[in-house]
Amino acid sequence: MNAFKPVLTEHIHQKDCHTLPFYKSVGGYKALEKVLAMQPDAVIQEVKESNLRGRGGAGFSTGVKWGFIPKDSDQPKYLINNADESEPGTFKDRLLMNKTPHQMLEGMIIASYAINCNTAFIYIRGEFYKEYQVLKETLAEAYQANLLGQGILGSDYNLEVVIHRGAGAYICGEETGLIESLEGKRGWPRIKPPFPAIEGYLHCPTVVNNVETLACLPHIINHGADWFKSIGSEKGPGPRLFCVSGTVNNPGVFEEPMGISLKELIFDRAGGIPENKQLKAVFPGGSSSAILTAEEALDVKMDFEDLVEKKSMLGSAGVIVMDETVDMVQACLNIARFYAHESCGQCTPCREGTAWLVKMLTRIVNGQGKPDDIDMLYEITDNIGGRIDFSKGSFGKTICPFGEAVAWPVRSFVEKFEDEFRSYISQVEAVA
Ligand SMILES: Cc1cc2nc3c(=O)[nH]c(=O)nc-3n(C[C@H](O)[C@H](O)[C@H](O)COP(=O)(O)O)c2cc1C
Numbered sequence: 001m002n003a004f005k006p007v008l009t010e011h012i013h014q015k016d017c018h019t020l021p022f023y024k025s026v027g028g029y030k031a032l033e034k035v036l037a038m039q040p041d042a043v044i045q046e047v048k049e050s051n052l053r054g055r056g057g058a059g060f061s062t063g064v065k066w067g068f069i070p071k072d073s074d075q076p077k078y079l080i081n082n083a084d085e086s087e088p089g090t091f092k093d094r095l096l097m098n099k100t101p102h103q104m105l106e107g108m109i110i111a112s113y114a115i116n117c118n119t120a121f122i123y124i125r126g127e128f129y130k131e132y133q134v135l136k137e138t139l140a141e142a143y144q145a146n147l148l149g150q151g152i153l154g155s156d157y158n159l160e161v162v163i164h165r166g167a168g169a170y171i172c173g174e175e176t177g178l179i180e181s182l183e184g185k186r187g188w189p190r191i192k193p194p195f196p197a198i199e200g201y202l203h204c205p206t207v208v209n210n211v212e213t214l215a216c217l218p219h220i221i222n223h224g225a226d227w228f229k230s231i232g233s234e235k236g237p238g239p240r241l242f243c244v245s246g247t248v249n250n251p252g253v254f255e256e257p258m259g260i261s262l263k264e265l266i267f268d269r270a271g272g273i274p275e276n277k278q279l280k281a282v283f284p285g286g287s288s289s290a291i292l293t294a295e296e297a298l299d300v301k302m303d304f305e306d307l308v309e310k311k312s313m314l315g316s317a318g319v320i321v322m323d324e325t326v327d328m329v330q331a332c333l334n335i336a337r338f339y340a341h342e343s344c345g346q347c348t349p350c351r352e353g354t355a356w357l358v359k360m361l362t363r364i365v366n367g368q369g370k371p372d373d374i375d376m377l378y379e380i381t382d383n384i385g386g387r388i389d390f391s392k393g394s395f396g397k398t399i400c401p402f403g404e405a406v407a408w409p410v411r412s413f414v415e416k417f418e419d420e421f422r423s424y425i426s427q428v429e430a431v432a
């Protein structure tokens with residue numbers, strides 16, 4: 001039996017759940033009232049203590065990130081809500097924006113207050129037109145109710161929120177690519193450091209947080225850091241929205257405590273694999289995570305630590321399931337094509353390497369593979385993403401982590417299903 005009670009999605013099946021009257025009727029904006037009576041530092045401290053870690057991909061501590069915003073600087077501070085949600089296999093932020101946008105907005109106001117920001121942005125994926133319309137209504141309701149604007153709820157705190165629509169580039173989900181795009185430029189990631197907390201939007205201190213991360217905040221304020229820490233895994237606690245897609249009977253978003261087993265997610269929540277076919281492999285954290293074999297997948301907990309131990313990552317918690325019928329060479333080509341298309345082209349290893357991967361994998365799939373191709377695939381992925389040593393961290397060779405995001409999954413396909421790659425190539429040898 002599932003004893004866990006959803007936190008972020010508790011009300012999403014109720015009528016008018018996206019409206020302000022509904023949100024207020026279930027305790028919405030009580031956390032904001034509480035926060036406005038607190039010192040900003042105390043809000044940061046509470047979030048630090050909750051051990052909330054970012055839900056956008058990197059899993060960095062939210063409170064620690066906020067703490068990097070300089071307090072003695074008189075530059076404006078900015079908050080950006082990363083609603084770009086472009087990672088393949090990930091569709092949770094979209095659900096939150098559609099069904100419970102005030103929860104996310106309340107989180108944004110809390111975060112803005114904590115870092116002393118008076119202008120915040122929602123950078124929303126261009127394709128999310130419906131969600132954009134919902135958010136426009138959400139902001140109008142909030143301004144009308146004095147939850148945004150001047151002197152929020154009678155306090156001396158002011159906040160304006162601006163929605164900015166992206167134009168469909170995957171790389172604009174990466175925080176510095178996003179900031180460049182928001183500034184009206186091409187979405188080219190910046191070299192870090194300096195990190196956005198020191199030099200972000202318009203070179204001012206900026207926090208970028210994911211939609212789901214922000215949606216957690218009202219609950220942390222209402223129920224306290226200890227309550228949050230009591231849910232799921234110790235080192236990365238809280239509720240988490242897992243997106244399950246691919247070859248499962250019941251794909252969807254499932255809210256569960258951090259640390260639920262992947263087996264339970266696939267076979268219980270997502271209803272298992274159609275026609276009782278065998279599980280073959282799984283992306284546990286979007287297409288940027290290294291794939292797990294069935295054996296690994298059946299023995300892993302969905303939290304930051306366990307997945308790193310399995311040499312993969314929780315990422316955006318986009319679980320993509322592949323059954324026994326999936327051709328791993330074709331699947332690998334499919335994701336390599338995506339990354340080659342989305343590389344912003346600034347770094348040679350990424351721009352050239354992704355194109356090479358597509359060329360080679362296409363050749364292999366078309367029956368023109370060469371015996372050296374396997375070694376070459378390893379070499380190219382090493383050159384893009386650095387040699388992967390999880391005990392020491394990776395040695396990136398590119399400006400942004402997109403390099404690793406393509407190198408790790410492609411390499412994992414070749415490493416874990418090398419026989420399938422070899423079999424394509426040996427068919428060529430047999431004909432020759
Ligand atoms: C290539 C790439 C794409 C990314 N896409 C997204 C995205 O669509 N949404 C998101 O929230 N974070 C994305 N991220 C992570 C962001 O750079 C950033 O770490 C995150 O928005 C921070 O928010 P958080 O601390 O709340 O997780 C991406 C990172 C990379 C390297």
Ligand code: SF4
Pocket residue numbers: 171188189342343344345346347348350351398399400401402403
């Ligand atoms: S790693 Fe790729 S996507 Fe990232 S900055 Fe370099 S070329 Fe652009």
